[in-house]
Amino acid sequence: xxxxxxxxxxxxxxxxxxxxxxxxxxxxxxxxxxxxxxxxxxxxxxxxxxxxxxxxxxxxxxxxxxxxxxxxxxxxxxxxxxxxxxxxxxxxxxxxxxxxxxxxxxxxxxxxxxxxxxxxxxxxxxxxxxxxxxxxxxxxxxxxxxxxxxxxxxxxxxxxxxxxxxxxxxxxxxxxxxxxxxxxxxxxxxxxxxxxxxxxxxxxxxxxxxxxxxxxxxxxxxxxxxxxxxxxxxxxxxxxxxxxxxxxxxxxxxxxxxxxxxxxxxxxx
Amino acid sequence: xxxxxxxxxxxxxxxxxxxxxxxxxxxxxxxxxxxxxxxxxxxxxxxxxxxxxxxxxxxxxxxxxxxxxxxxxxxxxxxxxxxxxxxxxxxxxxxxxxxxxxxxxxxxxxxxxxxxxxxxxxxxxxxxxxxxxxxxxxxxxxxxxxxxxxxxxxxxxxxxxxxxxxxxxxxxxxxxxxxxxxxxxxxxxxxxxxxxxxxxxxxxxxxxxxxxxxxxxxxxxxxxxxxxxxxxxxxxxxxxxxxxxxxxxxxxxxxxxxxxx
Numbered sequence: 001x002x003x004x005x006x007x008x009x010x011x012x013x014x015x016x017x018x019x020x021x022x023x024x025x026x027x028x029x030x031x032x033x034x035x036x037x038x039x040x041x042x043x044x045x046x047x048x049x050x051x052x053x054x055x056x057x058x059x060x061x062x063x064x065x066x067x068x069x070x071x072x073x074x075x076x077x078x079x080x081x082x083x084x085x086x087x088x089x090x091x092x093x094x095x096x097x098x099x100x101x102x103x104x105x106x107x108x109x110x111x112x113x114x115x116x117x118x119x120x121x122x123x124x125x126x127x128x129x130x131x132x133x134x135x136x137x138x139x140x141x142x143x144x145x146x147x148x149x150x151x152x153x154x155x156x157x158x159x160x161x162x163x164x165x166x167x168x169x170x171x172x173x174x175x176x177x178x179x180x181x182x183x184x185x186x187x188x189x190x191x192x193x194x195x196x197x198x199x200x201x202x203x204x205x206x207x208x209x210x211x212x213x214x215x216x217x218x219x220x221x222x223x224x225x226x227x228x229x230x231x232x233x234x235x236x237x238x239x240x241x242x243x244x245x246x247x248x249x250x251x252x253x254x255x256x257x258x259x260x261x262x263x264x265x266x267x268x269x
Numbered sequence: 270x271x272x273x274x275x276x277x278x279x280x281x282x283x284x285x286x287x288x289x290x291x292x293x294x295x296x297x298x299x300x301x302x303x304x305x306x307x308x309x310x311x312x313x314x315x316x317x318x319x320x321x322x323x324x325x326x327x328x329x330x331x332x333x334x335x336x337x338x339x340x341x342x343x344x345x346x347x348x349x350x351x352x353x354x355x356x357x358x359x360x361x362x363x364x365x366x367x368x369x370x371x372x373x374x375x376x377x378x379x380x381x382x383x384x385x386x387x388x389x390x391x392x393x394x395x396x397x398x399x400x401x402x403x404x405x406x407x408x409x410x411x412x413x414x415x416x417x418x419x420x421x422x423x424x425x426x427x428x429x430x431x432x433x434x435x436x437x438x439x440x441x442x443x444x445x446x447x448x449x450x451x452x453x454x455x456x457x458x459x460x461x462x463x464x465x466x467x468x469x470x471x472x473x474x475x476x477x478x479x480x481x482x483x484x485x486x487x488x489x490x491x492x493x494x495x496x497x498x499x500x501x502x503x504x505x506x507x508x509x510x511x512x513x514x515x516x517x518x519x520x521x522x523x524x525x526x527x528x529x530x
Binding site (some may be wrong): 002005007011012015017019020026086087090091092093094095096097099121158253256257258259261262 | 297328331334335336337338353357358361363365366367369370371372376379380381383384385386410422426433523
């Protein structure tokens with residue numbers, strides 16, 4: 001594995017972002033809109049009935065962390081789509097580039113765009129609603145690590161689906177984070193869900209993060225199971241990451257056998 | 270041994286072969302695209318891979334490039350079977366493999382130079398821009414270039430790592446005769462300077478005659494004929510390579526070598 005090749009993949013994406021400012025839009029637009037929209041909704045809910053619960057504090061923290069995950073997932077996906085749109089697979093995969101290096105290049109790009117998006121959300125939340133993202137404290141670090149691994153895994157999984165079924169599968173990729181947010185307890189506690197859906201929630205690493213986040217920000221006493229929940233969450237996200245990486249590599253090998261890498265636009269068999 | 274030697278699905282290898290393909294096969298949905306072909310290329314030689322559309326030329330090239338898995342056979346590049354060790358010394362240009370149109374000429378060369386592990390990349394890019402007459406387009410997006418300029422850029426990328434084996438799939442297709450001639454000269458000069466082996470496909474028989482040391486005729490995935498492009502037509506009672514090509518495409522079974530008793 002050579003860093004120069006990983007850097008080459010990142011550099012191509014950086015050139016694209018620099019050459020066309022319109023590419024900056026998806027990095028910031030939706031997640032900043034979410035922060036503003038939920039900031040006002042939370043403010044309004046907080047004003048109802050003289051609630052003592054800090055809606056802004058709890059909801060905005062969750063929105064920012066979910067925006068971070070979504071941005072990472074879409075970052076990996078968008079970088080991959082750029083190569084599909086430019087029909088660049090033949091040039092890439094006939095070069096010394098290895099599949100792991102390619103994925104790491106996409107991940108590096110996503111870290112860059114994800115960090116930009118996160119910074120924008122934190123600044124807007126602070127400026128518009130006086131929200132201090134860092135009040136989550138030291139647990140912010142493990143939360144972000146878990147969401148990072150899960151967000152990247154989601155992005156690679158979506159890429160695998162697109163790589164297997166062709167460019168038309170792109171539409172599946174965009175709503176997946178929204179669908180998962182239903183089960184991840186981003187906006188409400190998992191207990192709100194029917195029992196059957198709570199089972200799905202327990203399989204998602206993000207649900208443990210948001211349950212823990214809510215407990216911390218609402219000022220409840222620290223749940224003794226918090227650390228074991230975070231360990232389960234970290235374990236789940238790591239297992240998903242490995243399985244999804246294997247899935248992507250198996251799709252790559254399938255495409256090597258069928259000839260789809262050279263003729264990807266024709267859609268893989 | 271002085272040059273590459275081919276037979277019908279046979280080959281004689283020498284120590285200075287840059288490419289050896291042995292009994293290579295590939296089928297798609299039960300149809301044999303490449304059927305048990307063997308060939309070798311020695312350093313400094315340009316080998317023409319000819320055949321009608323769908324004969325298996327691009328499939329063969331894709332397998333050598335490592336982007337298509339063969340069903341059977343062996344590919345040895347610089348006497349090694351593992352592509353991981355040889356890919357930095359291999360490169361290609363193909364009429365259907367344009368570099369990303371949304372990057373500039375210089376950005377493309379930068380990205381691919383990094384991928385191919387080129388040392389002294391900045392100087393290398395400047396020298397390629399000069400050599401391929403692309404200096405004034407250095408900051409132009411590749412998608413805005415003319416066909417000739419795109420071909421020169423593809424070729425500049427193809428030699429950015431000074432490959433010892435160069436695969437060219439119709440490198441002059443869609444170019445005007447003047448531009449095609451310039452491209453041919455650049456490739457010939459490159460081969461003479463570096464002693465690289467080249468596998469070249471084209472439907473321009475005059476071009477093949479002008480640049481290739483040997484030719485292979487493929488039809489339905491099999492090698493039907495091989496030999497010197499200057500003498501091969503006469504051996505089969507044809508006036509030139511084009512007439513021989515047409516005969517192979519239409520009536521391959523009627524071909525007879527007049528030198529064989």
